[in-house]
Every structure is written in C-alpha cells, then in structure tokens.
Amino acid sequence: MMKRLNTFKNLTLKYKLIISFSSFIIIPFLAVGGTLSWLYLDSNRNMTLSAASLNNDQIIRNIDTTLNSIFRLTMYPIHDQEIFEILRKDYSKLKNPGFERSKDFDRVNAVIQNNILLYSDVIDSVTLYHMKDKIIIGRSNVQFVDYSYLKKDYLNESYIKEILSKNGELVPIGVHSDRLTKKKEYVVSVGRAIVDPYTSEDIGIILINIDIDKLKQFWSNIGFTEHTEFYLLDKENVIIHSRDTTDIGQHLNTVFKDTIVYKNRIQEQKVNEQDAFVLTSTSDISEWRAVTVIPKRELFQLLNTILKLMFIIITFGLILSILASIYIATGITKPLSILEKKMQQVSEGDLDIKVGLTGGDIGRISTTIDAMLDQIRNLISKIYLEESEKRKHEMLAMQSQIRPHFMYNTLNVIKWMAKMQGASGIEDALNSFSSVIKFTAKTEGDLVTVKEETDFIKDYIQILDLRYFNKFDVKYEIEEDVLEYKTLKFLLQPLVENAVFHGFDEVEEKGLLEIKVYKENDKLILIVKDNGSGIPDEKIDDSQTSNQKLNSIGIGNIKKRIELNFGKEYGLYLTSQKNHGTIAKMELPIMK
Secondary structure (H helix, E strand, O other): OHHHHHHHHOOOHHHHHHHHHHHHHHHHHHHHHHHHHHHHHHHHHHHHHHHHHHHHHHHHHHHHHHHHHHHHHOOHHHHOHHHHHHHHOOHHHOOOHHHHHHHHHHHHHHHHHHHOHHHOOOEEEEEEEEOOOOEEEEEEOOOOEOHHHHHHOHHHOHHHHHHHHOOOOOEEEEEEEOOOEOOOOEEEEEEEEEEOOOOOOEEEEEEEEEEHHHHHHHOOOOOOOOOOEEEEEOOOOEEEEOOOHHHOOOEHHHHOOOOOOOOOOEEEEEEOOEEEEEEEEEOOOOOOEEEEEEEHHHHOHHHHHHHHHHHHHHHHHHHHHHHHHHHHHHHHHHHHHHHHHHHHHHHOOOOOOOOOOOOHHHHHHHHHHHHHHHHHHHHHHHHHHHHHHHHHHHHHHHHOOOOHHHHHHHHHHHHHHHHHHOOOOHHHHHHHHHHHHHHHHOOOOOEEEHHHHHHHHHHHHHHHHHHHOOOEEEEEEEOHHHOOOEEEOOOHHHHHHHHHHHHOOOOOOOEEEEEEEEEEOOEEEEEEEEOOOOOOHHHHHHHHHOOOEEOOEEHHHHHHHHHHHHOOOOEEEEEEEOOOEEEEEEEEEOOO
16 A cells, blocks of 8 residues: 555656546546446335336236136026026936936026126136036036046045035135146136035035136236246145246246245245245235246346446546546646756756746746746846955955065065164064965965964064064953954954054054954954044045045955955944044954
C-alpha cells in the first residue's frame, strides 16, 4: 500500500490529475450504478417471485372454483328421482333384464349428457356404476368400455375403494389412467358413493373425469424465465400437469433428483442439483398443489445483462473521463510546464526572459513573476551601480591614505634626525614607517581586525609625533573583547590625520588625542576625539553630505563606505565645538 502511495506521489501533476479525475468519475459511478443495479435486481426478483406466487394462487382458485361446481354435480343422481330409482333396481328380478338395462342406459346417458357433461368443458366423461348389477348404467361420452377390466379390476382400484369407504362423501381423485376405455388417457376425477337413505346401502358410484389437457385454460403466463417449470400435483405429489407430458402420472420425486419439502410458499432449495426458487400454493379443497420452479441463475440473468451494459457504459465513460481528464490536466499543467521552463532559464542566469502567460491563476502568477523579474533586474542594476560606487570610494580611500607630501616630510624628518642625532631614533622611525607602508599595501580584502587597525594607527601616530615634536599626547581605550572583531580598513587614519592637521595646527598648547574602541548595544563603536580648534557646523555638514575634504582628507568617503558595506543604520557622526575640539564617532556591526 505504501509503495503504491509513493508511486502516486512520484507521478507528475498531469498524471495525478488524470488519475484523480478518472477516479472521481468512475468510483461514484460504480458505487451508484452497482447499488441501483442490485436494488433493481432485488426488486425484480421479489416482483417475479411475488408474481409467480400470485399466479399459483390464482390457478388454484380457478381450479377450486371449477371443482366446487363439479362437486355439486356429483349430487345430481341423488336429487334426480328417475336416476335414483334406476340405481335401486334389481335387474335380476325383472322379466326382461337386458331390455331394461339398455333402456335405462340410454335414459341415464341422456341425463348425464344434458345436465352434467355440458355444464363444463373440462369434464371428459361421467360414469354411473350400478352396484347391485355391477354394470355401467351410464357412460358419457360414450366410448368403447373394457368390460373385462370392469368385471375383474374396477372395484379393486384404490380410488374406488376409497369412494366406497367414505359413506357417500365427496372424494377428489388424483391423476390416474382411465382404464375403462381402450385409450387409457390420464384424467383426474371427482367421485362419491350414492347411498340409499332408506337402507344405507351403496347403490351406485358416480365418477366425473376431468380432462387434464383442458385444465391448461386455468393458467397462461407461467414462463417467468426461459426455463421456469410449472407443475400441478395431486395430494400424493403425482404430476397432473407438466410441460414435459412424459412426466404426467409420475411422482414428483422420480422427476426431480432432489426431494422437495414444502415448508414455505416461497423457498430456496436444490432442484436437479441446481439452486432454484420453489413456489407452492395448495388447494384447501382438493389438496392439489401448484408448484412453480424458477432457476435461481435465470433470475440473475437480468443482472448479467445489466452488468454487461454497465461494463460498456463504464468503459465508454472511462474513455471519455480519461480524455476529459487529459484535456483538463493539459490545460492546467501546460502553463505550469511553460512556467517551469522559464524558471529553469532564470535559475541558469537568464533574467531577461518574460513569462507572458495570461488568464486564470497561472496568468496572475505569471504577471507576478514578470514583475518580480523586473524588480530583480532593477535591483541588479542598482547593486551594480552601488558596487561600482563602492569600488570607486575604496580606491579613493586607498589613494588618500599616504600622500606624497606625507612620505616626503617623513623622509625629511628621518634625514634631519640622522643628521642631528646620529643613528639614535632612526630604527624606531623606520620600523613604524615600514609597518604603515606594509599595512597600506595589504590588499587581502577590505576587512581587518580591530587589533590590526589600532596597531596601524599606533605606528601612524608615532610617525606623526616625529613630525610634530610632541605637540600632542595620545590616549588609547580599547576593550580586549573587541580586538578580534572585524572592521573596515583605514577608518581611523583619516580621522586621526584630520584631528592632528586641522585641530592641533592652530592651537599653541599641547593637544590631546583620544582613541576609543568598545562594544555597545550589539554595535562596534570607534571614537576619535581631540581637544583642538574644532570644526564649524557648516563645514561638518558639507563634509558628511559630499566628498569635500577636511584638510585634504575625505570624511564623506568614510561615511559612504560604511553605508555601502553595512547599510544606512550604521555610519560616521561628527560633533564639534569651536575651540573645544571634535568628536568623530563610527558605529559598525559586530563581525567576528
């Protein structure tokens, strides 16, 4: 699972969008379509089973209605006085029994034909049996009767014995072969014994046979699926009707490989080793059963059709969704791809490009990037100009450190010292001068340590002291903690030179020069203070806002260097008072 998630994470945005859009379309479609299909199938199954069950009920009601009317017809010989008297006759006591039998046979047949047989078209035949004479006293329709069977086996039939045992009660008889005729067709029957109310003797048997083929009129739509089977069974589970006529007269268990147990009106069970729904309706009158067997798989055939249709629709929808996803994803990612290529060019140093995309969020981003690139180009131009200016001021600072006249005067001093004093003092002067020259010539970067800067100033002041013959004293206050901090080179020298040349030249008393370096509020403070003649205010303003020089030294250059290197929150600040001296204060960032 994690591997698949990682694979998805590593896909490009375009493919992520395609997969996401397709998933958001297909998954809900599958969920909704599958749910609706299942609900439809379940509803269709219930409707089919309910329809089949109701159809069974209707078939049983139709048969029961017909049987009830036929049941009443079995009472006709009892209520018809003429037929009743014929059944009570003892033909053996008559003078001409053959003639009497023939005459009565015709009379009974006429009554049966007109009053029973024509009553319902499902009646196949009616037989009236004379118990005393053991003859058929009436038979309609008239067919050739098998008298051999009549004499030997008729009264031994199980259904005849049942009729005689019921003392005149109605007996529905299941499917059986009508063996009185040569055709021996299958029929179902209704019969009863005719009892003499005076003697309680059985004087006859009426048997009404029903043509099982004509029972089909009671049902029509029984093919709920292609292989739905409908069976009409008698109370012994012998088949009265089946689509396969060879099943008629057989017990249901001989047709099915599985025994059907009638527990519910609708039940699931194995039929011929296949899952099926078995629907049963039972008659309260005859105990016949209408049984519908629907193969379970056929009820789900509709689902298979729906699933195939869904598969086609889903496939078509998936193709459309993928195409739509590709179109949408391309519309989103193409501008991003262009933007990525442009940004790649920017990362490679090409700042002169223009993204130029318009419309939508990407267009707004493009406009922002173009504006940003314009600002970057402007900043680069500004920085280039500032760096050029910085280099210019640095060159000026370097060039102004040691003036030709200073070197000339220094050499003259050393020369006169050597002349007046011999060799004494020349070594110290030369050491100081060489240190100054060495520091001045140092070109490894623009930053030096505070210790290096103050050591340079000490050597420089020692040389100045040779020139001015102890005209001023120097006081150093340098904190130990700041000696290794970084500072710009040549910041103190112009200020010291300005204090000595400008401040002490015009005073007669001995001057005092103070140099302080310390840390204050996360800033490095450098102060050069003198008690000389001071500087007029207007000259201070001019020196800090331009490149005008105090005594040939560029004070404005120092301020500009500090601002260019560290920003405008740092700089050089001059305060001076006439005849009370000048204080030059520099504020720098802490750099270790």
